[in-house]
Amino acid sequence: QEQLQESGPGLVKPSQTLSLTCTVSGGSISSNSYHWSYWSWLRQHPGQGLEWIGYIHNSGSASYNPSLMSRVTMSVDTSKNQFSLNLNSVTAADTAVYYCATLRWENYFENWGQGTLVTVSS
Amino acid sequence: QSALTQPPSASGSPGQSVTISCTGTSSDVSGYEYVSWYQQHPGKAPKLIIYEVTKRPSGVPDRFSASKSGNTASLTVSGLQAEDEADYYCSSYAGSNTYVFGTGTKVTVL
Numbered sequence: 373q374e375q376l377q378e379s380g381p382g383l384v385k386p387s388q389t390l391s392l393t394c395t396v397s398g399g400s401i402s403s404n405s406y407h408w409s410y411w412s413w414l415r416q417h418p419g420q421g422l423e424w425i426g427y428i429h430n431s432g433s434a435s436y437n438p439s440l441m442s443r444v445t446m447s448v449d450t451s452k453n454q455f456s457l458n459l460n461s462v463t464a465a466d467t468a469v470y471y472c473a474t475l476r477w478e479n480y481f482e483n484w485g486q487g488t489l490v491t492v493s494s
Numbered sequence: 495q496s497a498l499t500q501p502p503s504a505s506g507s508p509g510q511s512v513t514i515s516c517t518g519t520s521s522d523v524s525g526y527e528y529v530s531w532y533q534q535h536p537g538k539a540p541k542l543i544i545y546e547v548t549k550r551p552s553g554v555p556d557r558f559s560a561s562k563s564g565n566t567a568s569l570t571v572s573g574l575q576a577e578d579e580a581d582y583y584c585s586s587y588a589g590s591n592t593y594v595f596g597t598g599t600k601v602t603v604l
Contacts, residue, residue, distance in 0.1 A: 421497065422532070422540065422583050424593040435591035438495060471539060479528035479587040480545035487539050 374398040374406075376472050376485035384466075384492050390459040394472030394485060395452075402430055402450035408477035411448060411455040415468040416487070423468075427475050428455055462492045498523065498584055498596035505602040506574045514599045516567040516584030522594055528587035529567040531560055535580045544569060571601065579603045 380392035392413070399405060412427040426436035428446040436444045440459070448455040459466060469489050473481040499517040506512040516523065516531075523529060531544035542551055544560040547567065557572045567586070571578050584596035 421598040422585070422595040424585075424595060427591075437592065475593075476545075478546055479526070479593070480530035480542060481532070481540070481585070482542055482545075482551070484539040484541070 374401075374474060374483055376474065376483055378470060378472050378485045378488040380488060380490070382489060382491060384462055384490060385494050386463055386492055387461055390457070390462050390466060390470075390490055390492070392457045392470055392472075392488065392490070393454050394456070395454050397453070400450075401448070401453050401455070406430065410475040410477075411446075412473045412475040412481060413446065413457045414471045414473060414481070416471070417465075417468045425457065425459075425470075464492050466490070467492045495588055495592060495594055498586060498594055500582075500584060500596040500599045502597070503600045503602065505604055506571075507604045508574050508576065510574050511570055511572045512574060512601060513568055513570045514582055514584075514601070516569070516586075516596045518565050518567075518586055518594070520565065522586040522588040523562065523567055524565045525589065526587045527562075529560070529562055530585045531558075531567075531569045532583045532585065533578075533580045534583065540583060574603050576603050 375397045377395050384390045410427040413425040428434040445458040469487040471487045472485045474483040504512045529547045532540035534540040543554050547562045560569045582599045588594045
């Protein structure tokens with residue numbers, strides 16, 4: 373099974389763009405093995421529950437949480453075995469632990485990264 | 495798209511059973527056979543323990559079982575062990591390629 377690891381700045385200023393990358397190891401994300409997998413981002417505000425942000429497929433097709441859709445962009449770089457999250461116009465409300473995860477065709481999140489805390493503060 | 499409703503807490507003594515509910519709507523829980531459950535220990539990433547309402551991934555003990563009736567899904571942990579003390583979240587496919595999570599339940603082993 374693949375392993376996932378998030379990376380990116382731990383501190384972002386208000387109104388700026390939060391950018392995170394998830395590196396996948398243990399297999400090429402462009403292989404047929406992952407044709408029915410979707411690369412996802414989720415977050416967890418401090419002391420709170422999980423929130424699905426969105427997913428992107430190797431084909432480039434994506435789906436985003438309607439509540440965040442206007443500010444979210446995801447991309448995938450198969451040459452680097454990575455996928456990325458951009459969340460613009462951030463505020464303190466975007467402070468959270470961000471996770472990347474593998475979403476399977478049967479609609480469950482199977483493998484998760486360890487998570488990375490992003491704080492929005494000036 | 496509202497969060498699924500879970501009780502904030504549940505508890506049981508070692509060896510006992512605890513059941514956690516997850517209530518949604520016809521747009522998510524009762525509309526699809528795609529409810530999953532996740533266990534999260536403090537400071538750790540969530541771990542998949544149930545998918546497609548009742549299925550357990552390889553390696554998950556059969557002490558974990560789940561079901562669904564109408565708008566409510568349920569997770570039962572039988573034979574509670576100290577290591578089962580964690581937060582538990584349900585999730586459901588919500589149509590239009592979107593997903594929703596539950597509010598989370600903290601399970602305490604007394």
